Amino acid sequence: MVTLKMLAKECGVSVATVSKALNGASDISAETALRIQKAAAEMGYTPCAAARSLKTSRSHNIGVIFSDGTSSGLTHEHFAYILNSFKRRAEELSFDITLISDQPGPWGGDYVNHVRFRNCDGVAVLVADNAAPTAQELVRAGVPVVSVDYHFDNCSCIESDNVSGIRELVEYVYSQGHRKIAVIFGDDNVVTRIRMSSFFNTCTKLGLTIPEEYICHGRYHSGELSARATRRLMELPEPPTCILYPDDFSYFGGKQALEDMCLSVPEDVSVAGYDGISVGRVVSLTTVQQDTEAIGIAAANELARAVEEGRGYLPRTQVIPCSLITGATVRKI
Amino acid sequence: MVTLKMLAKECGVSVATVSKALNGASDISAETALRIQKAAAEMGYTPCAAARSLKTSRSHNIGVIFSDGTSSGLTHEHFAYILNSFKRRAEELSFDITLISDQPGPWGGDYVNHVRFRNCDGVAVLVADNAAPTAQELVRAGVPVVSVDYHFDNCSCIESDNVSGIRELVEYVYSQGHRKIAVIFGDDNVVTRIRMSSFFNTCTKLGLTIPEEYICHGRYHSGELSARATRRLMELPEPPTCILYPDDFSYFGGKQALEDMCLSVPEDVSVAGYDGISVGRVVSLTTVQQDTEAIGIAAANELARAVEEGRGYLPRTQVIPCSLITGATVRKI
DNA sequence: ATTACCTCCGAATACGTTTTCGTAAGAATA
DNA sequence: TATTCTTACGAAAACGTATTCGGAGGTAAT
Numbered sequence: 001m002v003t004l005k006m007l008a009k010e011c012g013v014s015v016a017t018v019s020k021a022l023n024g025a026s027d028i029s030a031e032t033a034l035r036i037q038k039a040a041a042e043m044g045y046t047p048c049a050a051a052r053s054l055k056t057s058r059s060h061n062i063g064v065i066f067s068d069g070t071s072s073g074l075t076h077e078h079f080a081y082i083l084n085s086f087k088r089r090a091e092e093l094s095f096d097i098t099l100i101s102d103q104p105g106p107w108g109g110d111y112v113n114h115v116r117f118r119n120c121d122g123v124a125v126l127v128a129d130n131a132a133p134t135a136q137e138l139v140r141a142g143v144p145v146v147s148v149d150y151h152f153d154n155c156s157c158i159e160s161d162n163v164s165g166i167r168e169l170v171e172y173v174y175s176q177g178h179r180k181i182a183v184i185f186g187d188d189n190v191v192t193r194i195r196m197s198s199f200f201n202t203c204t205k206l207g208l209t210i211p212e213e214y215i216c217h218g219r220y221h222s223g224e225l226s227a228r229a230t231r232r233l234m235e236l237p238e239p240p241t242c243i244l245y246p247d248d249f250s251y252f253g254g255k256q257a258l259e260d261m262c263l264s265v266p267e268d269v270s271v272a273g274y275d276g277i278s279v280g281r282v283v284s285l286t287t288v289q290q291d292t293e294a295i296g297i298a299a300a301n302e303l304a305r306a307v308e309e310g311r312g313y314l315p316r317t318q319v320i321p322c323s324l325i326t327g328a329t330v331r332k333i
Numbered sequence: 334m335v336t337l338k339m340l341a342k343e344c345g346v347s348v349a350t351v352s353k354a355l356n357g358a359s360d361i362s363a364e365t366a367l368r369i370q371k372a373a374a375e376m377g378y379t380p381c382a383a384a385r386s387l388k389t390s391r392s393h394n395i396g397v398i399f400s401d402g403t404s405s406g407l408t409h410e411h412f413a414y415i416l417n418s419f420k421r422r423a424e425e426l427s428f429d430i431t432l433i434s435d436q437p438g439p440w441g442g443d444y445v446n447h448v449r450f451r452n453c454d455g456v457a458v459l460v461a462d463n464a465a466p467t468a469q470e471l472v473r474a475g476v477p478v479v480s481v482d483y484h485f486d487n488c489s490c491i492e493s494d495n496v497s498g499i500r501e502l503v504e505y506v507y508s509q510g511h512r513k514i515a516v517i518f519g520d521d522n523v524v525t526r527i528r529m530s531s532f533f534n535t536c537t538k539l540g541l542t543i544p545e546e547y548i549c550h551g552r553y554h555s556g557e558l559s560a561r562a563t564r565r566l567m568e569l570p571e572p573p574t575c576i577l578y579p580d581d582f583s584y585f586g587g588k589q590a591l592e593d594m595c596l597s598v599p600e601d602v603s604v605a606g607y608d609g610i611s612v613g614r615v616v617s618l619t620t621v622q623q624d625t626e627a628i629g630i631a632a633a634n635e636l637a638r639a640v641e642e643g644r645g646y647l648p649r650t651q652v653i654p655c656s657l658i659t660g661a662t663v664r665k666i
Numbered sequence: 667a668t669t670a671c672c673t674c675c676g677a678a679t680a681c682g683t684t685t686t687c688g689t690a691a692g693a694a695t696a
Numbered sequence: 697t698a699t700t701c702t703t704a705c706g707a708a709a710a711c712g713t714a715t716t717c718g719g720a721g722g723t724a725a726t
Contacts, residue, residue: 016678016715029673029675046441046449047439049452050382052712054712055714055715057681074420077413084407087432092436097432106382106385338682347707348707349684360704365704384684388685389711
């Protein structure tokens with residue numbers, strides 16, 4: 001491994017000079033700088049992140065937290081897309097990404113220590129879930145934190161516009177003539193509650209009253225649960241003409257149940273999902289597309305700003321619009 | 334931030350003693366060790382990875398390479414699952430994970446420098462693709478490398494058993510009475526070629542000759558392409574009774590085309606995918622389930638071994654079995 | 667000729683650790 | 697008593713880097 005010292009010896013200058021030349025300091029003559037840079041390139045010099053981090057107490061490394069609960073974010077397409085976009089943007093900003101866990105290790109057994117151990121410049125909480133309390137601790141510990149779709153005190157947040165997402169979806173379905181609209185909600189968490197309230201608000205605004213039995217409390221990303229709910233809904237004396245699923249994945253569970261009952265989409269019943277994952281597009285599913293690209297980018301940008309500005313940084317919330325995708329699964333009646 | 338020095342002062346001992354006490358060295362008396370450990374816990378000491386890495390030249394950090402080409406691994410469920418499992422196992426082994434890119438940064442613009450910069454103990458190439466040449470460089474540079482489904486010279490490899498995967502699938506379809514079997518292959522790469530050769534071998538063994546027009550060259554993970562291929566296949570004068578898709582995702586493209594043609598599965602045509610992604614299970618797709626869990630674990634274990642054993646490590650290849658899932662999309666004829 | 671001011675560079679220090687080696691004190695042995 | 701052995705600890709060096717400060721030499725202003 002070639003170090004500054006070796007370069008210094010090679011070029012007949014001091015270590016300090018080499019360091020400055022490579023970092024573009026102003027007090028090095030152009031010719032010396034060039035000479036050193038050339039030597040560095042020839043000898044294949046790579047800076048050492050550890051040493052640099054030790055000296056500057058900046059690691060150019062940001063931690064990413066997925067809740068490691070039952071449902072890891074990595075295996076949810078929606079979150080994977082966010083991570084992907086976040087990663088790309090962070091890399092453009094010269095940050096590396098380390099996946100932070102609360103597994104025991106040399107750092108102890110929680111997120112905070114893990115982050116401290118790695119000297120992360122900042123932390124992105126991409127799926128909060130059960131990581132919420134410890135993430136809040138991070139904020140208190142003074143680590144720059146940006147979260148997605150989850151609000152922490154005194155911490156920036158990027159949120160997808162669930163309110164208008166649901167509203168537009170319901171209005172669209174309504175505009176297609178649907179009045180008997182059933183809905184399956186996801187797990188009980190902040191996002192779900194926002195969507196629920198938006199749903200009921202919109203219905204009220206449209207003068208729609210949804211009967212109790214059209215409202216199902218389900219889970220995200222559960223094919224089986226949404227299949228069951230679908231079956232129950234369609235066996236009602238007065239079945240709905242349209243079913244809103246908590247997410248695109250869940251739709252496929254419902255679709256399967258429908259096929260089992262020899263019902264076809266959208267002839268016998270209209271359906272819509274939420275998220276806009278890739279496989280949904282393939283089958284022309286009506287859904288609300290969340291702008292994972294923009295979410296990831298915004299999160300990375302915001303985190304970079306927080307790191308940059310340090311103590312003076314003021315947290316803020318950004319709302320990322322989403323867009324209705326009118327596929328072929330909702331028909332006019 | 335609390336350091337060894339602070340602990341030393343607090344406990345009235347030297348820094349060396351503190352370090353040893355915390356690392357369980359044998360030449361520290363039990364009582365002193367306990368006293369120091371207690372103080373460390375009280376003061377909230379967290380070791381500093383940078384300093385440690387600098388001193389020991391081990392970072393407890395492994396780099397993960399996804400090919401950053403058009404198709405990022407993160408957004409492919411199959412690879413996301415592998416990463417997820419890999420991550421979990423690596424964490425159990427006290428390794429952190431950094432996503433390695435070839436974006437320009439403080440390290441230069443390629444994988445090798447990036448890995449050097451971060452002082453990675455090892456590198457896992459989870460999706461090789463266009464990263465292949467530089468990954469091979471890593472191996473030459475002496476960095477422990479483990480790859481998945483891609484062979485580098487002198488480097489351990491975890492591969493899914495594509496040969497028997499395809500064989501079992503074809504044999505199963507054959508056993509259900511299918512003789513007119515069409516197949517859509519993925520992009521031209523190593524895995525595809527293995528699957529192709531296994532397909533043709535199996536057919537030969539079964540005495541099956543597949544007409545030219547039943548063989549389509551497509552892409553992985555492309556709904557549109559497989560939709561087109563499906564349409565073409567079903568419009569043949571003598572359409573196949575069964576279509577094998579390159580992956581589960583592609584199936585959904587085909588399924589959509591079939592619905593558009595008012596053909597139903599499996600009544601009018603049987604179909605199968607490959608991979609065993611979650612949404613496939615929901616719709617009871619017949620497929621070959623790759624054991625992403627085992628692949629990730631094996632990769633992490635192997636990499637840990639490579640790191641552990643250092644120069645003396647002998648690369649080897651492990652084949653992870655996959656399993657046929659007989660869903661409802663292939664019917665007996 | 668003195669002063670002031672640039673320009674360019676190096677010595678030194680510090681970041682937080684680990685590890686080697688030395689040593690003091692006591693215990694055991696001869 | 698003199699010697700060796702063991703135990704328990706500390707001093708110091710090193711890992712690779714960034715930065716502060718000072719100084720040498722030259723140039724411009726007074």
